[in-house]
Amino acid sequence: MRRFLRNLTILGLASSAWLAHGQALDVAAAEALAKKSNCTKCHSVDKKKDGPSFKETAAKYKGQADAEAKLTKHITTGPKIKIDGVEEEHQMVKTKDPAEIKNLVRYVLSR
Numbered sequence: 168m169r170r171f172l173r174n175l176t177i178l179g180l181a182s183s184a185w186l187a188h189g190q191a192l193d194v195a196a197a198e199a200l201a202k203k204s205n206c207t208k209c210h211s212v213d214k215k216k217d218g219p220s221f222k223e224t225a226a227k228y229k230g231q232a233d234a235e236a237k238l239t240k241h242i243t244t245g246p247k248i249k250i251d252g253v254e255e256e257h258q259m260v261k262t263k264d265p266a267e268i269k270n271l272v273r274y275v276l277s278r
């Protein structure tokens with residue numbers, strides 16, 4: 168049992184290292200998807216537009232373990248937001264590919 172637990176820990180460490188380093192962030196792909204999905208109409212990396220800058224969002228979620236999950240939900244479920252007092256659904260990302268979505272979320276969080 169001890170040994171089993173230890174192996175499990177090693178496996179866990181190995182897979183989180185893979186997540187952190189194995190999948191390199193593809194900045195060009197993230198920016199292309201943001202453009203295609205109209206995100207750039209309301210967001211920029213460092214300037215506030217109708218929506219917060221990606222830098223602001225990265226700072227807000229810094230160190231939060233569930234940041235990726237929260238942002239993924241934000242851009243895939245169309246939650247209600249307000250722009251100048253008018254309620255609308257937040258833009259959904261224009262892909263269904265989880266890897267592309269994850270790449271975009273990690274791009275935002277690493278600005």
Ligand code: HEC
Nearest residue numbers: 204205206208209217218219224241242248249258259260
């Ligand atoms: C029509 C304008 C508009 C478009 C298009 C838009 N957003 Fe937003 N977004 C907003 C606004 C406004 C907020 C702030 C909502 C709030 O805080 O209630 C926001 C919030 C966010 C946040 C922060 C969420 C949080 O929990 O702090 C992220 C990340 C984000 N948008 C990413 C995106 C991405 C990625 C796209 C493209 C798929 C996109 N947005 C398209 C207006 C827009």
